[in-house]
Amino acid sequence: MALILNIETATKKCSVALAKSGKLIAIKEIAEENFSHAEKLHVFIESLLKENAIDIKELNAVAVSKGPGSYTGLRIGVSAAKGLCYALEIPLIAIDTLEVIARQLVIEHDALIVPMIDARRMEVFARFYDADYKAVSETKAIIIDKDTFNHIDKKMYLIGDGAPKCKEILNTSKFLYCEEIIFPSANEMTAISYEKYQKSDIEDVAYFEPFYLKDFMLNK
Template sequence: MITILSIETATKNCSVSLSVTGEVIACKEIAEENFSHAEKLHVFIEELLKENNKTLKDLSAIAISQGPGSYTGLRIGVSSVKGLCYGLSIPLIALDTLEILARQIKVDQGYIVPMLDARRMEVFSVLFDKDYVRQGDIEAIVIDENSFSKHADRTLHLIGDGAMKCQEVLSGDNFVYYPEVTYPSAREMGEIAYQKYLKEDFVDVAYFEPFYLKDFVLIQKKK
């Protein structure tokens, strides 16, 4: 029985799930404007294990959402799971944050376009087909009316907190929005993590770093 703890902290959503043989059996999460990951993450882990009659020693591996996303959120999540994996001597599995978000919807045609809010009109994004196969490289894209113009003949399913600010700019008939899908969640991590576990697709606990995509920029408030 493969038991995996999955952690998603790449956005404002602090999300933790527990899965057994790829099936998510429980999840705890909270999305707050002021990041509460440092306060909530370990509490969620402890509660989730206790409520499901598990202990840390029952874990086969831990999966982490690797980014892109919030520098602070990613740093908190990754440092926490590295400490746990090292102490428990279990594998660490890294998952693509945008794929985790993309898996919240199912489509029959076109592309799924998960978008994570960056700054101003910039988003972190990449396209996935209906089978969640990534099309190209993840990019930081500044959105304008010409964005995704080469895919004008396809239906584009836009999701995530970055998609919401694009509605006035990307208003063509081929754009479909899902306002109910805002943040990636650990609920979608169980099956992906399980498949990676079976392939022994692990990362080096000592050297693994989040995928920030862009350098951290400190923004100072005006006095």
């Protein structure tokens, strides 16, 4: 058995979930335009533990969405996760934010899920996943134009807060969109974090940093 706290703050949604052996116990989340993560995150954590009669010392690990995403949002989530892991001497688990988005969609096996995080103007952070949520590309910062993805002949489900701005440009029949914006949620982190916990796929608490992508690419 493993009791894991899952933290997602990479986009406008601040989301925290408690899970036991990969099964959701409870979740608190809110998506706001003004990025209220700093004031909401610790309140959510405390409330979840109290409402479910769980002592913080019972946690076996903390999982955090590692990015890409908002610089400030990622810093808040990762700082909180590292602080808890350090104080409690428990493992830190990092989860790809784009995979968290992808897992909210079920598709046919000959198609692709393309989660997109808005990177301002016509740029998005994106990665391709197959129907089994296996990554089939690297994470990239992509500037969207009418020729983007011309080399791909599969049906593509574009989701995430970066997808809406693609609708007018990428409008052929191979591009499919959700009616509502899908933000990453700690709910989809629960199964991933438990699998990583079982494999001891953990991070060095002292040296772990979020995956900003943009900063990484500018330094290349």
